[in-house]
Amino acid sequence: MGFDLVDRQRTMMPSIQSPSSKGTSTLETVDIVVLVIYFILVMGVGFWSMWRTKRNTVDGYFLAGKSMTWWPVGASLFASNIGSGHFIGLAGSGAAAGIGAIAYEWNGMLMVLMLGWLFLPIYIASGVTTMPEYLKKRFGGRRTQLFIAVLYLFIYMFTKISVDMYAGALFIQLALQWNIYLAVVVLLSVTALYTVAGGLAAVIYTDAAQTAIMLAGALTLMGFSFAEIGGWNALMEGYAHAIPSIRVPNSTCGIPRDDAFHIFRNPVNSDLPWPGIIIGMSIPSMWYWCSDQVIVQRSLAAKTLTHAKGGSLLASYLKILPFFAIMLPGMISRILFTDEVGCAEPEQCKEICGNPVGCSDIAYAKLVMELLPAGLRGLMMAVMIAALMSSLTSIFNSSSTIFTMDLWKSFRSNASEWELMIVGRVFVLVLVVVSVLWIPVVQASQGGQLFIYIQSISTYLQPPVSIIFLMGCFWKRTNEKGAFWGLLIGLVVGCIRMLLDFIYPAPLCYEEDTRPAVLKYVHYLYFSVLLSFITLVVVVVVSLATEKPKPEQISRLTWFTRFDPVQSKEQEQVFTIERSSTALQEITGQPEGVEVNGIKQESGNGDAGHHRRDSASSASSDPPQSRWMSALYLLCGMERRKRGDGNPPPPPPAPEPATLEEKPRLQLLVNVNLIISLAVTAFIIGYWA
Numbered sequence: 001m002g003f004d005l006v007d008r009q010r011t012m013m014p015s016i017q018s019p020s021s022k023g024t025s026t027l028e029t030v031d032i033v034v035l036v037i038y039f040i041l042v043m044g045v046g047f048w049s050m051w052r053t054k055r056n057t058v059d060g061y062f063l064a065g066k067s068m069t070w071w072p073v074g075a076s077l078f079a080s081n082i083g084s085g086h087f088i089g090l091a092g093s094g095a096a097a098g099i100g101a102i103a104y105e106w107n108g109m110l111m112v113l114m115l116g117w118l119f120l121p122i123y124i125a126s127g128v129t130t131m132p133e134y135l136k137k138r139f140g141g142r143r144t145q146l147f148i149a150v151l152y153l154f155i156y157m158f159t160k161i162s163v164d165m166y167a168g169a170l171f172i173q174l175a176l177q178w179n180i181y182l183a184v185v186v187l188l189s190v191t192a193l194y195t196v197a198g199g200l201a202a203v204i205y206t207d208a209a210q211t212a213i214m215l216a217g218a219l220t221l222m223g224f225s226f227a228e229i230g231g232w233n234a235l236m237e238g239y240a241h242a243i244p245s246i247r248v249p250n251s252t253c254g255i256p257r258d259d260a261f262h263i264f265r266n267p268v269n270s271d272l273p274w275p276g277i278i279i280g281m282s283i284p285s286m287w288y289w290c291s292d293q294v295i296v297q298r299s300l301a302a303k304t305l306t307h308a309k310g311g312s313l314l315a316s317y318l319k320i321l322p323f324f325a326i327m328l329p330g331m332i333s334r335i336l337f338t339d340e341v342g343c344a345e346p347e348q349c350k351e352i353c354g355n356p357v358g359c360s361d362i363a364y365a366k367l368v369m370e371l372l373p374a375g376l377r378g379l380m381m382a383v384m385i386a387a388l389m390s391s392l393t394s395i396f397n398s399s400s401t402i403f404t405m406d407l408w409k410s411f412r413s414n415a416s417e418w419e420l421m422i423v424g425r426v427f428v429l430v431l432v433v434v435s436v437l438w439i440p441v442v443q444a445s446q447g448g449q450l451f452i453y454i455q456s457i458s459t460y461l462q463p464p465v466s467i468i469f470l471m472g473c474f475w476k477r478t479n480e481k482g483a484f485w486g487l488l489i490g491l492v493v494g495c496i497r498m499l500l501d502f503i504y505p506a507p508l509c510y511e512e513d514t515r516p517a518v519l520k521y522v523h524y525l526y527f528s529v530l531l532s533f534i535t536l537v538v539v540v541v542v543s544l545a546t547e548k549p550k551p552e553q554i555s556r557l558t559w560f561t562r563f564d565p566v567q568s569k570e571q572e573q574v575f576t577i578e579r580s581s582t583a584l585q586e587i588t589g590q591p592e593g594v595e596v597n598g599i600k601q602e603s604g605n606g607d608a609g610h611h612r613r614d615s616a617s618s619a620s621s622d623p624p625q626s627r628w629m630s631a632l633y634l635l636c637g638m639e640r641r642k643r644g645d646g647n648p649p650p651p652p653p654a655p656e657p658a659t660l661e662e663k664p665r666l667q668l669l670v671n672v673n674l675i676i677s678l679a680v681t682a683f684i685i686g687y688w689a
Contacts, residue, residue, distance in 0.1 A: 031378030038213065038382035039190065042206055042389070046193070049205035062080060063129060063301045068204055070307040074314025075667065076207035076298045076394070077112065081315075082214065082322065083160075083391030084384050085396075089166035089320060091330025091364035091566070095341050098239070098260025098331070100272040102323045106263075107321045109681045111289035113674060116312030116371065119290045120299050122473050125562040129300070131293050131469075132406040138472045138557045139480035140550065142410055142595050148468075149406040151461065152293055156399045159391065159458050160294075161435050168388035168656050171365050171381075185436060191389045192432045195396045196425045200301055203393045210386035211318070217376075217383030218325035225332040235328065236261065238335040245338075246345040251510040254344025260331075264689040276525025283532045284462035291469040293398040301605060306662045309670045316677045320684065326364070331375050333363035341366060346511075376494040392435070400427045460498040463528050464490025472544075474559050481544030490535035497527055562660060 079659055093101035116167040124420055132152070138144035165184060173181040195203060240256055246256040259265050264274035289295055302308035334341045341363045343349040346356035353359035368380040404424040409415055415423075464487050471478040471486075498517070504515040522530070555564040 010419070011059050018022050027274065028374045028377075029380065034256050034375060034387075035381055038385070041242065042209060042386075043190070043193075044208045045209045049202040056116075060376070063200060063297070065201065066301055066313075067303050068201075068298075068301045068307065069303065070310025071314060072204050072208045073298055073302050073308065073311030074318070075211040076204040076390075077295060077311055077496050078318040079207035079211045079266065079390035080109070080289075080298065080394035081319075082387055083164040084168040084171065084388040085163040085391075086322065087364050087384060087387055088171065088361050089163075090326045090495050091333065091367075092361035094327035094330035095334040095363040096358065096360035097271055097328060098257050098262075100259075100263060100265060100357075101322070102327050102688075103263050103277045103281060103685075104274065105286070105319050105322050106681060106685050107285045108289055108676070109316045111282070111285045112182030112295075112312045112319070113314045113677060114286070114416055115290045115295065115299060116309040117600060117674065119296075119473060120308050120312075121305060121562050122306055122557065122559055123296060123300060125556040125660055126566075127556075129297075130405045131291050131296060132402060134557075135468070135472065135483070136406075136625075138549075138553055139478075140553050141480050144468075144480060144484050144487065145406055147484070149402050151465070151491075152402055153399055155458060156294075157431070158321075158433055158438075160395050162438055164388050164391045164395075164677040165435060165438065168384060171384045186386060187385065188392070188432045188435055191393045192428055193398065195393045195400075196428045199424075200297065200397055200401075203397050204298060204301060207390045210390040213379075213386045214383050214390075215318075215321065215325070217379045218321070218329075220376060221368060221380060222325050222373065224376075225367060226330045228371060229332050229335060233336070235332060238329050242334045242338045242342055244344050245344045246343075246348050248345055248510045253509040254342055256334075256551045262689065263685065271351045273523055273525065276523055276529070279526035280419045280523075280525030283528055284459065286470065287466040289461040291465065293402055294394045296396075297398050297401060304662065304667045306670055309674075313670060313673050313677055314344055316681070320680070323684075330360075333367040334360070337363075337366055337370070396428045397599055398497065399431055401524075403427045429475035437609055438496050459524055459528065460494035460531070461491060462492065463532040465536040467532055467539060471536070471539050475543075476558050476560060477543055478539060479543045479546055479549045479553075481546045482539040482541075485542050486535045486539035489538050490531060493534055494531055497524075497531075506666070544654065624651055 001384050090101060090105075125135060126134055126136060126137055130149075132145040132149040135148055136142060147395050168184075168187070172187075220577065226235070229238060239260060242256060244254045257271075259270065263272075265272050267273040267275050299308045299311060304312055338354050339348075341360055343352055343359050345514060349359050350356040368377060372380060401424065404427065408423050409420070412419070468483050468487050469489065472483060500516065500519055504519055507513045507515070554561050555563055556566070569615070
């Protein structure tokens with residue numbers, strides 16, 4: 001999948017609290033050694049990346065100093081997308097219903113290229129750090145920016161984190177037999193450490209290392225799987241006959257689909273109708289790949305537009321692999337363990353995995369624990385942890401960026417860079433706590449309806465956001481009122497459908513479908529098209545009926561104006577100096593020229609301010625800063641000036657105007673690769689259609 005919708009293909013998840021089956025192998029000593037080596041490698045890469053990047057500025061912490069080359073950007077795009085939910089969900093989808101869900105992956109191949117060639121030039125020209133910030137510049141006002149910022153944080157906290165934590169915890173508990181709280185707290189502690197300390201640079205470089213580990217492990221398991229089953233032809237023939245011995249009489253339960261090896265399926269009564277795949281799937285996918293903070297932030301960290309395009313190309317090529325490395329092994333798992341992975345009788349399924357609806361989601365974990373020898377099981381355990389950690393670090397960093405730059409800065413417009421650095425790091429710790437507190441909710445759902453319905457939140461909230469960004473970038477007449485009301489009405493309509501899904505769950509294979517017609521006959525991919533059309537109409541009508549956008553809301557903020565001249569650099573520098581000076585006084589309560597040490601300062605009533613002014617002259621005689629605080633500043637790369645230094649902190653340098661210039665030879669190289677990538681995508685989709 002491109003964006004957490006692979007779970008729509010599945011029925012209900014197995015319980016976290018139950019092992020996948022009796023007698024499953026556990027990790028041996030050599031596997032534990034492999035895991036320890038993996039953790040040492042990841043921490044080593046994380047700390048190495050911390051010291052080589054500037055982490056004490058907004059650009060340095062949130063955008064890695066805009067110094068990344070194409071290969072870590074591309075690897076990070078892939079690793080951020082491929083979470084532990086992919087290994088559990090995509091393999092489970094293959095085991096349950098064939099290759100249909102791979103359409104999400106291959107759709108993402110096109111969308112990540114659209115990001116590099118169509119959307120990124122606009123974002124780079126606008127000079128933004130976050131996607132809500134782009135909407136604020138493009139439309140003016142704050143309500144659309146705040147609306148989108150809160151919506152993004154909601155989606156990140158309650159869908160993405162829950163998906164990856166559930167899948168990772170399921171695998172970890174199966175392999176290590178650890179307490180789920182212990183497993184998740186250990187993983188979150190490791191990820192939070194280098195996310196808080198290193199910022200986006202540490203996340204991107206560790207993502208690159210995680211990508212290599214994931215691909216090595218997944219491709220190894222693929223090789224073992226095909227060797228075990230006897231090759232490609234055995235897969236094609238064996239899947240059709242992978243019918244469990246115990247089934248519900250007179251039902252379709254447990255029988256593989258006739259169209260299991262086709263992506264494009266019946267437009268009326270299939271699980272993935274082909275018109276919905278072409279249009280309905282592309283619109284939410286556009287949100288994920290072209291306007292989601294997690295993805296775009298990595299591309300904005302590239303040193304040039306050409307490197308950003310190169311990152312998109314690498315991610316696009318890598319997106320071919322999940323079909324072979326994750327989905328097909330899931331289908332092989334059903335053939336090898338038909339009665340367990342493909343179970344179709346409720347009582348038997350409950351005995352196997354704790355879920356009466358089905359156990360297809362244990363497909364990948366079952367394959368790892370039963371098929372691989374000692375040592376390689378540890379490698380695959382590292383792969384699952386790598387997938388979990390790469391997704392969580394990406395979400396943590398991007399959520400922190402949105403909270404700091406869009407919400408905190410909106411209410412504290414004069415906040416200094418020091419304050420923004422502190423807030424960004426503290427918010428990561430808040431997310432870690434939220435993640436741990438979310439575990440009981442996932443457990444209480446028994447991996448069932450609640451978990452699956454949470455995924456529909458993304459399905460019904462993404463199309464309106466996609467339309468807003470699409471119109472803002474490519475139609476100059478779009479204004480703030482059109483964008484806001486289009487977004488609001490679209491989200492209301494989407495939430496109504498989402499609530500209906502909660503109230504009327506999809507029937508099981510042996511039950512009659514008694515849902516309302518809007519659910520029974522309008523597939524969610526078709527509803528995505530309808531929702532997008534409603535949003536589009538509202539945006540166009542309201543925008544045409546109200547005033548035109550101001551010139552400053554158009555210049556360098558749309559595709560057609562991306563090359564407009566930049567504002568006077570001298571004006572920007574004056575504004576930056578004034579803002580920094582005001583921020584210093586507001587944060588410290590001091591007149592200009594006085595520095596106060598420590599993170600926590602008393603705020604400014606008159607007496608406190610007078611006391612601080614009196615003590616400023618004796619700052620040099622204060623006791624030295626504690627070793628703990630010095631170590632904390634060193635770890636976070638946040639250097640403090642020496643006591644007694646009466647000079648005001650120098651204002652951050654005015655940012656260089658964003659440039660869209662590309663070297664001709666490199667531009668030709670990436671454009672040729674664009675054509676090749678599009679041709680490859682068209683071929684594989686056409687071949688399996």
